[in-house]
Amino acid sequence: MSTQAPRRRPGGGHPGSRPAAARRRPSRRPTRADLYRRKVVRRRVGAILGMLVVTVVVCTVWFTPALGVREVEVLGTADLTADEVRVAAAIEPGTPLVRLEVDAVAARVRELPRVAGVEVERVLPGTVRLTVDEREPVAVIKSPGGVHLVDATGKDYATVAQPPDGLPELEVTPDALGAAVAVLTQVPESLRRDVLGVTADSPSDVRLALGGGREARWGSPADTARKAAVLEVLLTRKGSVFDVSSPELPTVS
Template sequence: MSTTASRRRPATASGPDSRSAPRRRAPRGRPRRPVRRPYQRAVMRRRLIAILIMVTVTAVVGTVWFTPVLGVRAVEVRGAVNLTADEVREAAAVEAGTPLVRVDVHAVDARVRELPRVAGVHVERLPPGTLRLTVDEREPVGVINSPDGAHLVDATAKDYATVTGPPSGLPELRVGPDALAAAIGVITQLPEALRREVLIVTADTPSDVRVTLSAGREARWGSSADTPRKAAVLEVLMTRKGSVFDVSSPELPTVS
């Protein structure tokens, strides 16, 4: 038996309530600001800090290098004995107010060394405004008597100063210009006890050095080579009777 099942469609509601409800719109107002992420804020902070550091460094460098705020206010001199502090300052020629970091210490060193009495100098910058000069003066080891005065000679054989009277305890040098270095080489290598016995050093040539000792004794030295050995031999020979001790050949010394 065939039956036709009537398919029923759902009834469509009609009337005002059957209309679809309209969509609700969001209320209008200020647009929302995008939320900054934490790392963006950190980047901004780092940039600001970097800018502040650059500005600070630039200000410090400008102050130190180009203004007298940290300039030279005092030139301190140490080690000067025969020289005066003013003589050293004048030779250094450092203008007051010069930025301390811009002082050329090598140039100052060279200018101070031009003073004949100066053997060396150490230049130091002492912030905020002091330049210290520590001077090493030459010390005489012999003296050359001349009509214009007594010429002081140091261990480098430099004739560096002339005084009216020779200091006590220094041997007199009666040497030619070519023999001066040889005579100084002998004096500076002698033991202290033997050096105190030396009165005069004579030399016409570098290989003909003669040493006049106290009590009328003389040592014929020859050249300045092997001076420590010759001095040791001389100390032994001086225990014997004699007035002339020849140590020019230390292997074959003689006494007469």
């Protein structure tokens, strides 16, 4: 009796098996919903990472001395020293720059009598820059205790042993100080150079002592520009007293 081998089906392999290609599922292309979900996930992960970075930066800048004050730089001083300004500013080393109260620092520096103004700047990574505007004297008041310096605002801000060269002397009552300084600072520079002193018993009785023993009776600070123009003409005449307190009716005697 003869036996025959079972026939193979076309394509080979066991009769009960499928080809490998038939067993693999075809790959599915992502749908729009899948792409949208992936995009949303990426955005959320990016947002979380961004928030973490911002949080770390804020904590570093705000709460740690990493960007704290290491140096206080002082500019613009003449008679003051940089150390005097630093002491007045009272800035604690290591204070985070972003937490530095610049208005409070400026207010403390302005308490120095010689300071007319100050600019406070934060300079990364750890410097505070103080640019000081010192007062400049326009006149002096002599007293037994020394020579008082007076600036353009009429402030008596310092006392020195010797008066600076070229500044006129004020001999005025306290209520007339502002008027005397106003006249002195408003007259033209050509006239101001000839003023040796200013006297005033009241705000309406300002008088200028000029070189050559001459005197200009000014009156009040009103119409200073007009009075100065009239006085310039009067000074071409001979005389010792030039009254321009009423510029419409000036006199020379």
